[in-house]
Amino acid sequence: MSFTSLGLPQSLQKALEDQKYTEAYPIQKEAIPAILKKKDVLGIAQTGSGKTASYVLPILSNLQGASISKNRHIKTLVLVPTRELAAQVLEVFEQFSTALADPIKCLAVHGGVSINPQMKAMNKVDVLVATPGRLLELEDSNAVHLSEIETLVLDEADKMLNLGFADEMNRIFSLLPKKRQNLLFSATLSKNVEDVNQVLLKDPLVIKIEAEIDTFDLIDQIAYSIAEEKKGPLLRHIIKKNDLQQVLVFTSTAHRADAVAYKLSKNGIQATSTHSKKSQGARTENLRKFKTGKLRVLVATDLLTRGIDIEFLPYVVNYDLPRSPKDYIHRIGRTGRAESPGEAISFITANDEHHFRVIQKKMGKRVNLVDTKNIDIKG
Structure with missing residues (x-):
């Protein structure tokens, strides 16, 4: 299936075409239309199956034409387990955001570097990709506000839970508005991921792509x-x-x-x-x-x-x-x-x-x- 039939705006279709993306991966075929309709999604698929683009593309599409957020009140939060993954998810967001008529400001924050530049860069950010610990440090410093989040993404949820982020994630959940879209992506459906799914997701579309x-x-x-x-x-x-x-x-x-x-x-x-x-x-x-x-x-x-x-x-x-x-x-x-x-x-x-x-x-x-x-x- 090509990307032209998934409901993405012409600007993103053009960007995909320019970068030689022609056929959508199985998880993208199912996730993109559902996310565009603001449904909750639980996506289980192996590493390298196209999970990142399956949420980046529809999130950018949904943010087009939306009202301008208050300063430091982000609209989309993507939680990831590692600094490397934060940088790579941001790269995908930026790769496609520049193709939009009104580019979306995206930022990645994580530990291992000074927090001060990240605090200063939070101005007018719509999409924040974050590791849990650094996000809470920024929230404690009033550098970011989570009360107006419209979409929450947990990427590599199994890895985050295995690395012991459960307490930090629960604290983050308590700071978010109850009414929001939740997207959970994982390479495996472990008991921990299933438990989070039951608490977090509301009538989700469940996509499970078996490793071939x-x-x-x-x-x-x-x-x-x-x-x-x-x-x-x-x-x-x-x-x-x-x-x-x-x-x-x-x-x-x-x-x-x-x-x-x-x-x-x-x-x-x-x-x-x-x-x-x-x-x-x-x-x-x-x-x-x-x-x-x-x-x-x-x-x-x-x-x-x-x-x-x-x-x-x-x-x-x-x-x-x-x-x-x-x-x-x-x-x-x-x-x-x-x-x-x-x-x-x-x-x-x-x-x-x-x-x-x-x-x-x-x-x-x-x-x-x-x-x-x-x-x-x-x-």
């Missing part, structure tokens, strides 16, 4: 049986031998991410690390360079399993396996998106073998395990 097997078919998965001490040489060998560009490498800890990036750089492979111990400025800049192809390898912790959105990311490497099969799927889901193939590479030590079998069983797909004994890593 074809999604994994776009991802060429391969695993290497390797001793722990040989992971670094193997990674460098694979990148150099195959001339890999734009490689996202996942490690288990921030310290390990730094060490892997350092070794890559020392061996002539442009790389840097990103994780929660880096400043927000450094994280944003590293991600920008990686997304634009100016950085060959980005080494990250699971902070970025859902916080990075690159439409055509070709390579993901599990230097260390994640703790759960769900996290594995989120990691490799960074590639094989927008109908473009990608490659997911995993390093499996002897201690990982049982866990990796569990991951494959949960995923419903077998991954070829290559013995590295006969690979000349140094060569």
Whole structure:
């Protein structure tokens, strides 16, 4: 289905066309018309399924021609779990807002940076994308008022609840007007998400897009049986031998991410690390360079399993396996998106073998395990 049949204004259709978006994703086909009609929506769909645009486009459409809000009284609030996701959601809002006859002012606020510039930037903001903690800090300082919110969005609701934001979210809910549109999007329908749904949403349209097997078919998965001490040489060998560009490498800890990036750089492979111990400025800049192809390898912790959105990311490497099969799927889901193939590479030590079998069983797909004994890593 094309976007022309979903009820969006001509200006947004033109913007979609200019950016080569022709066919709407399944969640967009159902969510956009419902949100345009001001219905509550519960959208369950995997990472990379087009959830962000499914609410950004109709929200911008509904704000067109609306009355000017009072200063610091925002109309749309989008709550997200991480700084990276806040920046990326804002990017989508701004990407399409500029196409409107009357552009909507949008702002992202989050921790990790000084609050003062964010307080000053709150003037005449209509759409605020926020992490819960920073939003409450701004509200406590009277820098933002939530009493006239017309639309509330919870994006990656499962992640927010898993990260322990429940108390902060409940406090935010208590500050909002009772009459409003509520939109809840999540990769999974956990018990926590279902509980929030029952309290928050009123007669919602429930959209559940099942992950298709074809999604994994776009991802060429391969695993290497390797001793722990040989992971670094193997990674460098694979990148150099195959001339890999734009490689996202996942490690288990921030310290390990730094060490892997350092070794890559020392061996002539442009790389840097990103994780929660880096400043927000450094994280944003590293991600920008990686997304634009100016950085060959980005080494990250699971902070970025859902916080990075690159439409055509070709390579993901599990230097260390994640703790759960769900996290594995989120990691490799960074590639094989927008109908473009990608490659997911995993390093499996002897201690990982049982866990990796569990991951494959949960995923419903077998991954070829290559013995590295006969690979000349140094060569």
